[in-house]
Protein backbone atom coordinates (compact mmCIF):
# COMPACT_ATOMS: atom_id res chain seq x y z
CA UNK A 585 0.00 0.00 0.00
CA UNK A 586 1.87 3.02 -1.19
CA UNK A 587 -0.43 5.79 -0.08
CA UNK A 588 1.13 9.14 0.75
CA UNK A 589 0.02 11.96 3.00
CA UNK A 590 -1.24 14.71 0.64
CA UNK A 591 1.05 17.72 0.21
CA UNK A 592 -1.45 20.18 1.69
CA UNK A 593 -1.01 18.50 5.09
CA UNK A 594 1.94 20.02 6.97
CA UNK A 595 3.40 18.15 9.90
CA UNK A 596 4.50 20.43 12.74
CA UNK A 597 8.30 20.79 12.56
CA UNK A 598 8.52 20.32 16.34
CA UNK A 599 6.63 17.01 16.32
CA UNK A 600 6.05 15.19 18.55
CA UNK A 601 4.45 18.12 20.36
CA UNK A 602 3.94 16.02 23.50
CA UNK A 603 6.03 13.15 24.75
CA UNK A 604 7.11 11.67 28.05
CA UNK A 605 10.00 14.16 28.32
CA UNK A 606 7.44 16.90 29.07
CA UNK A 607 5.64 14.94 31.79
CA UNK A 608 6.74 15.45 35.41
CA UNK A 609 5.37 12.10 36.66
CA UNK A 610 5.60 8.44 35.75
CA UNK A 611 4.95 8.20 32.00
CA UNK A 612 5.89 5.76 29.24
CA UNK A 613 3.59 6.70 26.34
CA UNK A 614 1.66 9.96 25.81
CA UNK A 615 -0.91 9.68 23.04
CA UNK A 616 -4.53 9.67 21.77
CA UNK A 617 -5.27 13.05 23.34
CA UNK A 618 -8.28 15.34 23.14
CA UNK A 619 -7.95 19.08 22.47
CA UNK A 620 -10.08 22.21 22.76
CA UNK A 621 -9.86 25.97 23.02
CA UNK A 622 -11.17 26.80 26.46
CA UNK A 623 -11.17 30.04 28.45
CA UNK A 624 -8.63 31.74 26.18
CA UNK A 625 -6.13 28.87 26.14
CA UNK A 626 -5.65 25.60 24.36
CA UNK A 627 -6.23 22.61 26.59
CA UNK A 628 -5.21 19.01 26.08
CA UNK A 629 -6.20 15.92 28.04
CA UNK A 630 -3.92 13.08 27.07
CA UNK A 631 -3.64 9.37 27.67
CA UNK A 632 -0.62 8.41 29.72
CA UNK A 633 0.34 4.75 29.76
CA UNK A 634 2.95 3.98 32.37
CA UNK A 635 4.38 1.09 34.32
CA UNK A 636 5.95 -0.60 31.31
CA UNK A 637 7.91 0.66 28.35
CA UNK A 638 10.05 -0.41 25.45
CA UNK A 639 12.70 -2.03 27.64
CA UNK A 640 10.37 -3.85 30.02
CA UNK A 641 7.48 -4.62 27.72
CA UNK A 642 5.11 -7.06 29.39
CA UNK A 643 1.35 -7.46 29.27
CA UNK A 644 -0.47 -6.90 32.53
CA UNK A 645 2.09 -4.45 33.93
CA UNK A 646 0.79 -1.35 32.20
CA UNK A 647 -1.41 1.29 33.79
CA UNK A 648 -3.15 4.35 32.39
CA UNK A 649 -4.17 7.75 33.70
CA UNK A 650 -5.15 11.00 32.00
CA UNK A 651 -2.81 13.99 32.00
CA UNK A 652 -3.55 17.67 31.47
CA UNK A 653 -1.60 20.26 29.48
CA UNK A 654 -2.14 23.89 28.51
CA UNK A 655 -0.79 26.00 25.67
CA UNK A 656 -1.05 29.57 24.41
CA UNK A 657 -0.49 28.66 20.76
CA UNK A 658 -1.64 25.04 20.40
CA UNK A 659 1.93 24.00 19.60
CA UNK A 660 4.04 24.46 22.75
CA UNK A 661 2.56 22.69 25.73
CA UNK A 662 3.21 22.64 29.44
CA UNK A 663 2.00 19.67 31.38
CA UNK A 664 0.41 20.11 34.81
CA UNK A 665 2.25 18.59 37.75
CA UNK A 666 -0.25 15.75 38.35
CA UNK A 667 -2.56 13.56 36.27
CA UNK A 668 -6.09 15.02 36.15
CA UNK A 669 -8.12 11.81 36.10
CA UNK A 670 -7.61 8.17 36.85
CA UNK A 671 -10.05 5.24 36.90
CA UNK A 672 -8.65 4.35 40.34
CA UNK A 673 -10.22 7.55 41.76
CA UNK A 674 -13.73 6.44 40.80
CA UNK A 675 -13.90 3.78 43.53
CA UNK A 676 -15.77 1.48 41.18
CA UNK A 677 -14.43 -2.07 41.07
CA UNK A 678 -16.00 -2.59 37.64
CA UNK A 679 -13.94 0.15 36.01
CA UNK A 680 -10.36 -0.76 35.22
CA UNK A 681 -9.13 2.00 32.96
CA UNK A 682 -10.22 5.19 31.23
CA UNK A 683 -8.41 6.31 28.11
CA UNK A 684 -8.49 8.04 24.70
CA UNK A 685 -10.18 11.30 25.84
CA UNK A 686 -11.96 13.55 23.32
CA UNK A 687 -12.89 17.15 24.22
CA UNK A 688 -15.87 19.21 23.04
CA UNK A 689 -16.85 22.61 24.40
CA UNK A 690 -20.62 23.17 24.51
CA UNK A 691 -22.10 26.33 26.02
CA UNK A 692 -18.97 27.12 28.04
CA UNK A 693 -18.50 23.67 29.58
CA UNK A 694 -15.97 21.10 28.48
CA UNK A 695 -17.32 17.63 27.78
CA UNK A 696 -15.00 14.68 27.69
CA UNK A 697 -15.74 11.43 25.91
CA UNK A 698 -13.55 8.52 26.92
CA UNK A 699 -13.16 4.79 26.49
CA UNK A 700 -13.72 2.69 29.61
CA UNK A 701 -12.31 -0.79 30.10
CA UNK A 702 -14.51 -2.60 32.60
CA UNK A 703 -14.60 -6.13 33.99
CA UNK A 704 -17.53 -6.75 31.65
CA UNK A 705 -16.52 -5.12 28.41
CA UNK A 706 -15.38 -1.89 26.78
CA UNK A 707 -17.74 1.06 27.21
CA UNK A 708 -17.91 4.68 26.07
CA UNK A 709 -18.28 7.37 28.73
CA UNK A 710 -19.18 11.05 28.69
CA UNK A 711 -18.30 13.43 31.53
CA UNK A 712 -18.39 17.18 32.02
CA UNK A 713 -15.88 19.48 33.68
CA UNK A 714 -15.38 23.19 34.11
CA UNK A 715 -11.97 23.08 35.79
CA UNK A 716 -10.32 19.78 34.65
CA UNK A 717 -10.13 18.88 38.31
CA UNK A 718 -13.65 17.59 38.98
CA UNK A 719 -15.30 15.41 36.33
CA UNK A 720 -18.99 14.52 36.55
CA UNK A 721 -19.84 11.37 34.62
CA UNK A 722 -23.09 11.82 32.67
CA UNK A 723 -23.39 8.49 30.90
CA UNK A 724 -21.54 5.27 30.15
CA UNK A 725 -22.83 3.15 27.27
CA UNK A 726 -23.36 -0.59 27.36
CA UNK A 727 -20.47 -2.66 25.96
CA UNK A 728 -18.97 -2.91 23.41
CA UNK A 729 -18.61 0.67 22.30
CA UNK A 730 -15.95 3.38 22.32
CA UNK A 731 -14.33 6.19 20.26
CA UNK A 732 -17.22 8.53 21.06
CA UNK A 733 -17.08 12.17 19.96
CA UNK A 734 -19.65 14.91 20.59
CA UNK A 735 -20.82 17.52 18.11
CA UNK A 736 -20.25 21.01 19.61
CA UNK A 737 -23.91 22.09 19.49
CA UNK A 738 -27.41 20.66 19.46
CA UNK A 739 -28.66 19.73 16.00
CA UNK A 740 -32.42 20.02 15.52
CA UNK A 741 -32.83 20.25 19.28
CA UNK A 742 -30.73 17.23 20.24
CA UNK A 743 -27.13 16.57 21.22
CA UNK A 744 -25.41 14.13 18.93
CA UNK A 745 -22.42 11.85 19.10
CA UNK A 746 -20.49 9.64 16.71
CA UNK A 747 -19.37 6.32 18.13
CA UNK A 748 -17.92 2.95 17.24
CA UNK A 749 -19.67 -0.13 18.59
CA UNK A 750 -17.87 -3.46 18.19
CA UNK A 751 -20.44 -6.04 17.07
CA UNK A 752 -19.05 -9.55 16.75
CA UNK A 753 -22.00 -11.89 16.50
CA UNK A 754 -23.89 -10.25 13.66
CA UNK A 755 -21.02 -10.15 11.19
CA UNK A 756 -19.80 -12.77 8.79
CA UNK A 757 -16.32 -14.22 9.26
CA UNK A 758 -15.00 -12.04 6.43
CA UNK A 759 -16.07 -8.88 8.27
CA UNK A 760 -15.35 -10.07 11.81
CA UNK A 761 -13.40 -6.97 12.78
CA UNK A 762 -15.07 -4.54 10.36
CA UNK A 763 -16.48 -2.21 12.98
CA UNK A 764 -18.44 0.79 11.72
CA UNK A 765 -19.21 4.41 12.65
CA UNK A 766 -22.64 5.00 14.22
CA UNK A 767 -24.40 7.99 15.73
CA UNK A 768 -26.82 8.53 18.61
CA UNK A 769 -28.85 11.50 19.81
CA UNK A 770 -29.73 12.78 23.26
CA UNK A 771 -31.85 15.50 24.86
CA UNK A 772 -29.49 15.84 27.85
CA UNK A 773 -26.21 13.95 27.18
CA UNK A 774 -27.37 11.22 29.58
CA UNK A 775 -30.05 9.32 27.67
CA UNK A 776 -29.09 8.26 24.18
CA UNK A 777 -31.19 6.90 21.33
CA UNK A 778 -32.18 7.18 17.66
CA UNK A 779 -28.95 5.30 16.90
CA UNK A 780 -28.08 5.05 13.20
CA UNK A 781 -25.33 3.63 11.04
CA UNK A 782 -23.32 6.49 9.52
CA UNK A 783 -20.49 4.71 7.70
CA UNK A 784 -19.90 0.99 7.29
CA UNK A 785 -16.28 -0.13 7.34
CA UNK A 786 -16.61 -1.78 3.92
CA UNK A 787 -17.57 1.62 2.46
CA UNK A 788 -14.47 3.35 3.81
CA UNK A 789 -11.99 3.82 0.98
CA UNK A 790 -8.57 2.12 1.44
CA UNK A 791 -9.70 0.11 4.50
CA UNK A 792 -9.75 -3.66 5.00
CA UNK A 793 -10.63 -3.78 8.69
CA UNK A 794 -12.29 -1.43 11.21
CA UNK A 795 -12.96 2.30 11.33
CA UNK A 796 -13.90 4.83 13.99
CA UNK A 797 -14.55 8.52 14.63
CA UNK A 798 -11.42 10.63 15.10
CA UNK A 799 -11.84 14.15 16.47
CA UNK A 800 -15.11 15.81 17.47
CA UNK A 801 -16.61 17.26 14.25
CA UNK A 802 -15.91 20.88 13.31
CA UNK A 803 -18.56 23.10 11.72
CA UNK A 804 -17.96 24.76 8.35
CA UNK A 805 -20.54 26.54 6.17
CA UNK A 806 -20.55 23.46 3.91
CA UNK A 807 -20.95 20.69 6.48
CA UNK A 808 -19.38 19.07 9.53
CA UNK A 809 -15.76 18.11 8.95
CA UNK A 810 -15.19 14.84 10.75
CA UNK A 811 -11.86 13.06 11.09
CA UNK A 812 -11.80 9.28 11.20
CA UNK A 813 -9.29 6.53 11.73
CA UNK A 814 -9.26 3.39 9.67
CA UNK A 815 -7.25 0.21 9.78
CA UNK A 816 -5.44 -1.88 7.23
CA UNK A 817 -4.36 -5.28 8.40
CA UNK A 818 -1.17 -6.49 6.76
CA UNK A 819 0.19 -10.03 6.50
CA UNK A 820 3.60 -9.20 7.97
CA UNK A 821 4.85 -7.86 11.27
CA UNK A 822 5.05 -4.08 11.55
CA UNK A 823 7.83 -2.41 13.49
CA UNK A 824 6.65 -2.21 17.13
CA UNK A 825 7.44 -3.11 20.74
CA UNK A 826 4.19 -5.06 20.62
CA UNK A 827 5.18 -8.46 19.21
CA UNK A 828 3.23 -9.52 16.11
CA UNK A 829 1.69 -6.07 15.50
CA UNK A 830 0.06 -6.05 12.04
CA UNK A 831 -2.51 -3.25 11.97
CA UNK A 832 -1.67 0.03 10.26
CA UNK A 833 -3.87 2.96 11.30
CA UNK A 834 -4.53 5.93 8.99
CA UNK A 835 -6.32 9.23 9.42
CA UNK A 836 -9.27 9.96 7.15
CA UNK A 837 -11.77 12.79 6.75
CA UNK A 838 -15.40 13.12 5.71
CA UNK A 839 -18.01 15.87 5.44
CA UNK A 840 -21.40 15.39 7.11
CA UNK A 841 -24.58 17.26 6.31
CA UNK A 842 -25.11 20.22 8.68
CA UNK A 843 -28.79 19.45 9.36
CA UNK A 844 -28.55 15.66 9.21
CA UNK A 845 -25.04 14.48 10.13
CA UNK A 846 -26.04 10.88 9.43
CA UNK A 847 -25.73 11.86 5.77
CA UNK A 848 -22.19 11.79 4.37
CA UNK A 849 -21.85 14.47 1.68
CA UNK A 850 -18.15 14.03 1.00
CA UNK A 851 -15.36 11.61 1.91
CA UNK A 852 -11.67 11.54 1.07
CA UNK A 853 -10.99 8.65 -1.29
CA UNK A 854 -7.39 8.44 -0.06
CA UNK A 855 -5.93 8.58 3.46
CA UNK A 856 -5.46 12.06 4.92
CA UNK A 857 -2.63 11.00 7.19
CA UNK A 858 -0.35 8.09 6.35
CA UNK A 859 2.25 6.86 8.88
CA UNK A 860 5.54 7.97 7.31
CA UNK A 861 7.88 9.55 9.85
CA UNK A 862 10.01 7.73 12.43
CA UNK A 863 7.73 8.81 15.27
CA UNK A 864 4.73 7.39 13.40
CA UNK A 865 6.38 4.18 12.20
CA UNK A 866 8.16 3.12 15.36
CA UNK A 867 6.89 2.86 18.92
CA UNK A 868 4.63 0.68 21.04
CA UNK A 869 2.49 0.02 17.97
CA UNK A 870 4.23 1.30 14.87
CA UNK A 871 2.40 2.62 11.80
CA UNK A 872 -0.44 4.00 13.92
CA UNK A 873 -2.03 7.41 13.37
CA UNK A 874 -5.00 8.05 15.66
CA UNK A 875 -6.57 11.53 15.21
CA UNK A 876 -8.31 12.87 18.30
CA UNK A 877 -8.45 16.67 18.02
CA UNK A 878 -9.28 19.22 15.37
CA UNK A 879 -9.36 23.01 15.83
CA UNK A 880 -10.43 25.45 13.11
CA UNK A 881 -8.63 28.78 13.56
CA UNK A 882 -10.10 32.13 12.44
CA UNK A 883 -7.59 32.34 9.58
CA UNK A 884 -8.78 29.03 8.11
CA UNK A 885 -5.93 26.92 9.44
CA UNK A 886 -7.06 23.57 10.80
CA UNK A 887 -4.97 22.01 13.54
CA UNK A 888 -5.17 18.23 13.44
CA UNK A 889 -3.86 16.45 16.52
CA UNK A 890 -3.09 12.76 16.46
CA UNK A 891 -1.50 10.03 18.50
CA UNK A 892 1.46 8.46 16.70
CA UNK A 893 2.61 4.86 17.16
CA UNK A 894 0.62 4.75 20.45
CA UNK A 895 3.66 6.50 21.92
CA UNK A 896 3.62 10.28 21.31
CA UNK A 897 1.20 13.07 20.39
CA UNK A 898 1.62 15.06 17.15
CA UNK A 899 0.21 17.99 15.21
CA UNK A 900 -0.38 18.56 11.51
CA UNK A 901 -2.05 21.57 9.90
CA UNK A 902 -4.05 22.13 6.74
CA UNK A 903 -6.07 24.91 5.18
CA UNK A 904 -9.79 24.31 5.69
CA UNK A 905 -10.42 24.92 1.98
CA UNK A 906 -8.00 22.13 1.06
CA UNK A 907 -9.78 19.75 3.43
CA UNK A 908 -13.11 20.72 1.86
CA UNK A 909 -11.71 20.09 -1.62
CA UNK A 910 -10.22 16.78 -0.45
CA UNK A 911 -13.56 15.43 0.81
CA UNK A 912 -15.13 16.40 -2.53
CA UNK A 913 -12.19 14.73 -4.33
CA UNK A 914 -11.26 17.98 -6.06
CA UNK A 915 -7.63 17.57 -4.96
Ligand code: BMA
Nearest residue numbers: 616684833869872874891894
Ligand atom coordinates in the same frame (compact mmCIF):
# COMPACT_ATOMS: atom_id res chain seq x y z
C1 BMA B 1 -7.34 0.84 19.24
C2 BMA B 1 -7.35 1.53 20.61
C3 BMA B 1 -6.52 2.77 20.56
C4 BMA B 1 -5.16 2.50 19.94
C5 BMA B 1 -5.30 1.76 18.63
C6 BMA B 1 -3.99 1.37 18.00
O1 BMA B 1 -8.03 -0.38 19.26
O2 BMA B 1 -6.83 0.64 21.58
O3 BMA B 1 -6.36 3.25 21.87
O4 BMA B 1 -4.49 3.70 19.69
O5 BMA B 1 -6.04 0.60 18.84
O6 BMA B 1 -3.28 0.52 18.83
